[in-house]
Amino acid sequence: MDASTLIFFLLAGLLILSSLCVVFLRHVVHCAMALVVALLIIAIFFVTLHAPMVGILQVMVYAGAIMVLFLFVIMFLNPTSLERVRGVWWGLATALALLLAALLVPLFSSESTGDSVAATELFGSPEVLAKSLFNDFVLPFEIASVLLLVAIVGAVVLAKRERRSNGAA
Amino acid sequence: MIVDLAIIAVKAFLVLFMVLNLAGVLGWVERKGSALIQDRIGANRASIFGFAGKGLVNTLIADPLKFLTKEDFIPPAGDKLLHTLAPCMALFPALVTFAVIPFGDILIIGDHAINLQVANLNIGILYVFAMGSLGVYGIVIGAWASNNKFSLLGGVRGSAQMISYEVAMGLSVMGVLMVYGTLELQEIARDQGALIRDLLPQWLDFLRPIIGWLPAWGVFLQPLAFLLFFTAAVAETKRIPFDLPEGESELVAGYHVEYSGGKFLMFFAGEFAEIVTGAGLVTTLFFGGWQVPYLMRDGFHFPWGATWQLPNLTVVVFQVLAFTLKVLFFCWLQILLRWTVPRFRYDQVMRLGWKMLLPLALINIAVTGIVIVAAQ
Numbered sequence: 001m002d003a004s005t006l007i008f009f010l011l012a013g014l015l016i017l018s019s020l021c022v023v024f025l026r027h028v029v030h031c032a033m034a035l036v037v038a039l040l041i042i043a044i045f046f047v048t049l050h051a052p053m054v055g056i057l058q059v060m061v062y063a064g065a066i067m068v069l070f071l072f073v074i075m076f077l078n079p080t081s082l083e084r085v086r087g088v089w090w091g092l093a094t095a096l097a098l099l100l101a102a103l104l105v106p107l108f109s110s111e112s113t114g115d116s117v118a119a120t121e122l123f124g125s126p127e128v129l130a131k132s133l134f135n136d137f138v139l140p141f142e143i144a145s146v147l148l149l150v151a152i153v154g155a156v157v158l159a160k161r162e163r164r165s166n167g168a169a
Numbered sequence: 170m171i172v173d174l175a176i177i178a179v180k181a182f183l184v185l186f187m188v189l190n191l192a193g194v195l196g197w198v199e200r201k202g203s204a205l206i207q208d209r210i211g212a213n214r215a216s217i218f219g220f221a222g223k224g225l226v227n228t229l230i231a232d233p234l235k236f237l238t239k240e241d242f243i244p245p246a247g248d249k250l251l252h253t254l255a256p257c258m259a260l261f262p263a264l265v266t267f268a269v270i271p272f273g274d275i276l277i278i279g280d281h282a283i284n285l286q287v288a289n290l291n292i293g294i295l296y297v298f299a300m301g302s303l304g305v306y307g308i309v310i311g312a313w314a315s316n317n318k319f320s321l322l323g324g325v326r327g328s329a330q331m332i333s334y335e336v337a338m339g340l341s342v343m344g345v346l347m348v349y350g351t352l353e354l355q356e357i358a359r360d361q362g363a364l365i366r367d368l369l370p371q372w373l374d375f376l377r378p379i380i381g382w383l384p385a386w387g388v389f390l391q392p393l394a395f396l397l398f399f400t401a402a403v404a405e406t407k408r409i410p411f412d413l414p415e416g417e418s419e420l421v422a423g424y425h426v427e428y429s430g431g432k433f434l435m436f437f438a439g440e441f442a443e444i445v446t447g448a449g450l451v452t453t454l455f456f457g458g459w460q461v462p463y464l465m466r467d468g469f470h471f472p473w474g475a476t477w478q479l480p481n482l483t484v485v486v487f488q489v490l491a492f493t494l495k496v497l498f499f500c501w502l503q504i505l506l507r508w509t510v511p512r513f514r515y516d517q518v519m520r521l522g523w524k525m526l527l528p529l530a531l532i533n534i535a536v537t538g539i540v541i542v543a544a545q
Contacts, residue, residue, distance in 0.1 A: 064302025
């Protein structure tokens with residue numbers, strides 16, 4: 001077993017551990033921090049898979065921005081501890097997890113790895129990513145950005161309406 | 170193989186050593202500098218065998234010893250684990266960001282060409298922003314784990330401020346990236362060795378005698394981006410005039426009210442390391458990094474045609490020296506700012522970030538794009 005495989009399994013173990021922490025820890029802030037750790041480990045996986053750009057975006061967008069907003073909300077609401085989870089949800093979650101595991105079984109048992117493409121040095125580099133985003137997929141990209149703009153405008157409108165009704169009352 | 174690993178280890182150690190020590194020395198510069206600005210004597214009490222060294226003993230030896238031997242207090246109702254981890258989360262991103270900042274060109278020793286940069290990543294500047302975005306956690310978690318109203322308010326303010334200014338910071342750099350056409354900081358620094366006369370398009374040829382002799386530094390090509398980036402970088406360090414997360418007169422000490430001893434020292438060191446990193450980034454992006462004007466790899470090439478051949482080692486020494494001096498200048502500028510300008514109000518900070526810096530950065534990107542297309 002070479003060094004990179006060893007590191008992979010070490011990190012994979014840590015990833016599973018931190019993911020379990022997200023689910024099982026008692027306190028919401030602890031769960032959120034465990035999720036940050038999990039996201040950072042996934043980012044490292046991306047970097048080792050010759051996709052440093054995706055890895056760094058994972059850190060910037062998920063670990064750096066979205067999780068901070070999560071923490072923001074948690075800090076404002078400050079739930080001291082989670083309410084007790086009801087049995088129905090446990091049953092549903094277990095069923096879903098088993099279904100997922102069943103889906104994974106043929107994937108692991110099959111010998112062929114499908115259409116494997118050798119990753120080149122440039123795969124996942126900023127240049128290649130930018131070329132495919134702004135040349136090949138420029139229309140979907142622009143549509144997505146318009147969608148985001150609409151969402152932002154919508155959020156602003158909703159926030160403004162709230163304030164006006166408060167002022168009237 | 171082993172030699173290469175050793176070179177990387179030495180580079181990493183050297184940069185970490187320099188950043189940490191510069192952060193320590195800046196503590197002294199801040200105390201004596203503030204005294205100079207306010208016409209006081211400043212720290213001068215502690216001495217070793219009669220040597221007070223203008224307060225150097227205070228800041229470099231007595232202060233850290235005092236911090237480390239003080240009681241480490243964790244609020245009983247706070248979160249012990251996160252309260253202890255938060256200072257590490259604050260210090261770590263500030264220290265690792267410097268890894269992608271180049272401090273020289275290529276040093277040739279024997280048959281080894283050493284790139285004077287710890288990590289040459291092709292995502293360069295994005296790594297800086299990724300680490301910067303992780304810096305928020307130290308504040309938010311530290312504030313929350315203290316279980317204190319003032320801390321929490323400081324943490325909420327801090328996270329909002331840092332996220333807001335990260336947006337402006339990222340967009341202000343975009344113009345620089347467009348001009349130099351790369352994300353790698355070493356490439357950006359290298360491109361700044363050219364002269365403006367080599368970059369001028371045909372229709373701007375009449376400007377050649379006036380500005381043609383200037384080096385193609387970011388500050389000349391992207392002056393607005395420099396102002397925006399520097400403002401955002403100062404805001405990211407959370408110091409006056411942007412120290413709302415601490416705001417002594419309102420929040421006692423903000424997110425680190427409940428910190429004492431070594432943990433407070435870590436927050437403190439993180440802040441100074443951020444100053445050093447910010448200065449390093451401004452230097453690299455806008456002031457030529459390690460470039461000395463007209464110094465090429467083989468010596469000086471002056472615009473009037475004279476040349477002065479120099480060996481590689483001398484050139485590298487010049488470069489590292491130039492980089493260090495530029496970084497020191499911007500560290501001093503930040504300290505000067507901190508002791509000159511009064512604190513903003515919180516709504517003013519938010520207005521500056523979202524309504525001034527952000528639109529200006531967007532305009533800068535649009536204008537840069539138009540100019541680049543027109544110049545082709």
